Amino acid sequence: MKKGRLIVSASEISADILYASGFFCPDPFIFFSAGSEKAVVLSTLEYQRALSQVKKGVKVYHDLAFAKKENAHPGKLELIIAISEKTGIKDWEVPPDFSLKYARDLEKKGIKTTISESAFFPARAVKTKREISFIAKAQKATESAMKMAQRMIAEASVDKNSSLILNGEILSSERLRSEIETELKRNGYSASRTITACGRQSSEPHNAGNGPLKAGQVIIADIFPRSDATGYWGDMTRTFFKGKAPSTIKRAFDAVFEAKEKSRAMLKAGVKAAAVYRKAFEVLEKRGFPTGSKNGLNYGFIHGLGHGVGLEIHEQPRVSPMNHGILEEGNVISVEPGLYYPEWGGIRIEDLAIIGESSHVLLNSPAAELEIP
């Protein structure tokens, strides 16, 4: 029997439909495959553009090709039913995040949906050379923005409140974020909620930060832009300290750096994801930085070691204690151990790596400096 696969979503919502079609579309549309045919179905608004922008090997249908004669504005349900009739498919394989509403409406019409057992496109986790070139380019833009951020902190002076001052004005989290994101945008990359968090704020891993950046406190910069042209992401984190850091913070930084270096030394095809996480965890513990909770506050290494990066910023494979699967050649993953303490803040250092047959390739320089004079 012919196998049918179906996605109904917008490109910003579903990386699967973007991967399948190569088509950036702000509104939901239909992708299906039936036997060897792959196709998208688009309304008059998008049809003409799709003909030149949808990726090779994917047929572009005008939705009116599946609509009842009297209906100039067919709904998705009507279209899927017509596609099912035309292709003879009565049971569509769909992604886990397929809309419940469509599934139930189709069921009423005798059309089944079956959720894919594994990822809908397992190949998404194994990057092609072309995809790697897109991510490498994105990471280059990311690293260059990181260098700019470091330069701004280096060039800043310090006022009597310990606030950083650059060109006569306070260098705040907001200002540094804006400068980073504007520079990225100028280069064709979109970034929002870039993390430029100082002091205690940085103890919350996704706190973007606000207020003046201060000397004598940690500053985490986590930069993760997406290419407007390709849809692929970069991701990199460094932790800075304006001035001389106290020994606890220095030791924490060194421990995180060592955790990153020792865990990434394990990276190659066939290694268990959980084992790589475990290595980072152990280095941190051995260095005297255990993970736990006190008075309802969590401290230590409170997140996974890394995640796949591609058309989504967080995708497969996860490098976490729960992932007992192995890493594969062509995976692109972040390696980002961190330590967080509600009392003074966090340290996180993040690189991006391609898994190779017997080793890995970094997409950025592994160097990291804490103290900025």
Added chain:
Amino acid sequence: MKKGRLIVSASEISADILYASGFFCPDPFIFFSAGSEKAVVLSTLEYQRALSQVKKGVKVYHDLAFAKKENAHPGKLELIIAISEKTGIKDWEVPPDFSLKYARDLEKKGIKTTISESAFFPARAVKTKREISFIAKAQKATESAMKMAQRMIAEASVDKNSSLILNGEILSSERLRSEIETELKRNGYSASRTITACGRQSSEPHNAGNGPLKAGQVIIADIFPRSDATGYWGDMTRTFFKGKAPSTIKRAFDAVFEAKEKSRAMLKAGVKAAAVYRKAFEVLEKRGFPTGSKNGLNYGFIHGLGHGVGLEIHEQPRVSPMNHGILEEGNVISVEPGLYYPEWGGIRIEDLAIIGESSHVLLNSPAAELEIP
């Protein structure tokens, strides 16, 4: 019986969960309401940040509060089951785009999901004063970027190939888009795929455009940025022509402008959305610009008149021939008639309006000039 409502999604994917929680989170999380309680459930990674960033009236739970004792990393399914037990809710109302996988897994555990009959949060279509102030601010940034674009075209000279030249370099679609988006980013707004399409490219309404902008051809600029701070969008379109436009294009522009003015004159609470669309359609027909298709190519007014704008760029209410509902006080909608001809391109003019009790308020100046000397 206590009513339960449930969303499981990331803020970038589901505007509903962003609306419910006010929390920007890159990964999927749980929002639920049970009777009068509203709550979000977050992992250690996000918990601390959520305590200060989630909107008032919504309780923040650490996921471990619902996890089995031995499980430090509970999955969403386990959490929802525990929440169902704790709240006594066995049938959750969910949005139409609720993940099919979660629904099926819950069903196996005897927990039902019922899709909301209308929009999950009908209030999203009826903006509060606070929301209107956010959209108004976004539209101000949009209009200012539009003025910059117009100025750049005005200041450009024309070379022997009719290409626009600004500061000694070709002014291309890509360059104009980059300048617009960089300026918006500098002001705290994210924009991608801004439309700066010239000539025939502009006959495809969502073609972003590429290559040199040319004198003697239409140039559509459609700018739709999102506030990084609030998540609300702006949306505005103008069509320009460097030099003297031929009479067909002038007539088409005047027809679209009249369609916009006459249809928006109808805007007030209680008017049928389809009737407003119909008015624009009729003005265009009466002015000699019918809609149809020839040799498989569509021409004329090939899309709806407008759409709601809020936490999504395209949301309820739609101002289209299929929407037989009425507009309500507090709706914020775009009014954007257009005409498209594969032979020479398109004209689109778009304003943003708030529906009032007996009229409407525009969030931008309604003025539009075609020709730029």
